Amino acid sequence: MTQDELKALVGQAALQYVTPGEIVGVGTGSTVNKFIDALATMKDQIPGAVSSSVASTARLKALGIPVFEANEVTELSVYIDGADEIDAQGHMIKGGGAALTREKIVAAQSRRFVCIADESKMVKALGAFPLPVEVIPMASARLIRQFAALGGKAHLRLKDGAPLVTDNGQHILDVTGLQITDPLAFESEVNQWPGVVTVGVFAHQKASVCLLGTSSGVKTLTF
Numbered sequence: 001m002t003q004d005e006l007k008a009l010v011g012q013a014a015l016q017y018v019t020p021g022e023i024v025g026v027g028t029g030s031t032v033n034k035f036i037d038a039l040a041t042m043k044d045q046i047p048g049a050v051s052s053s054v055a056s057t058a059r060l061k062a063l064g065i066p067v068f069e070a071n072e073v074t075e076l077s078v079y080i081d082g083a084d085e086i087d088a089q090g091h092m093i094k095g096g097g098a099a100l101t102r103e104k105i106v107a108a109q110s111r112r113f114v115c116i117a118d119e120s121k122m123v124k125a126l127g128a129f130p131l132p133v134e135v136i137p138m139a140s141a142r143l144i145r146q147f148a149a150l151g152g153k154a155h156l157r158l159k160d161g162a163p164l165v166t167d168n169g170q171h172i173l174d175v176t177g178l179q180i181t182d183p184l185a186f187e188s189e190v191n192q193w194p195g196v197v198t199v200g201v202f203a204h205q206k207a208s209v210c211l212l213g214t215s216s217g218v219k220t221l222t223f
C-alpha cells in the first residue's frame with residue numbers, strides 16, 4: 001500500500017471513535033484530511049467539529065460539517081489528529097503543518113487523543129523529525145541561540161522566501177540535532193522559555209490511542 005492509502009485507511013478507521021450526537025475535535029494535515037473526508041459520511045449524526053486550523057476549518061465547512069469555536073465547547077470526548085513522530089509511550093512530535101498551538105489547545109480540552117498515522121511515523125525516540133516550535137517573531141534570534149546551547153540547530157521556517165506566518169500570526173522554528181530523552185521534562189522546560197508560544201512535543205497531551213496504518217492493516221496501540 002502507498003503512504004496515501006495507509007493514511008486513508010486510518011482516516012476511515014478513526015470514525016469508530018466519533019460518538020453520534022457529540023462534537024468531535026479535528027486536527028490538521030494530510031492524514032486528517034482523509035479523516036475529514038470520511039467524517040462527511042456521518043455529518044448528519046454529529047453537531048459538528050472543533051477545528052485546529054484555518055485549513056481544516058475550510059475543509060470541514062466545504063463538506064457541510066459545522067465548525068464550532070473552541071471557546072463555545074467545554075469538553076470534547078475525542079480529538080483526532082496525525083503526528084510527525086510517535087513513540088511507544090504515545091508521546092509525539094507535531095507541527096509539521098504549523099498548527100501545533102491550536103492542536104495542543106483542542107487536545108487539552110479533549111478526554112481522549114486518537115492519533116492516526118502511517119507506520120513511518122512510529123519511532124523509538126523522538127527527535128529525528130525537525131522539532132517545530134511556534135515563537136513570537138521578536139524572540140526568534142534569542143531562541144535559536146538557546147536551542148544551540150542544548151546542541152540543537154534551529155531554522156526559521158520559510159514560505160515563498162519569507163518567514164511562514166502561522167494561523168496565530170507567529171513564526172515557526174524547526175530544530176534538528178536534539179536528544180529528546182525525557183519528552184515530559186523537555187516540553188515543560190522549552191514551553192517556559194520567553195517567546196515560545198508552543199513546543200511541538202506532545203507529552204502532556206500525548207496520544208491515548210494510535211491507529212497505525214501498516215501493510216497488514218490498522219494496528220491499534222493504546223497508551
Ligand code: 5RP
Nearest residue numbers: 029030031082095096097099
Ligand atoms: C500539523 C501536524 C500534523 O498532524 C503532522 O504534521 C502530520 O501531518 P501529515 O498527516 O500530513 O503527515 O502536526 O501541524
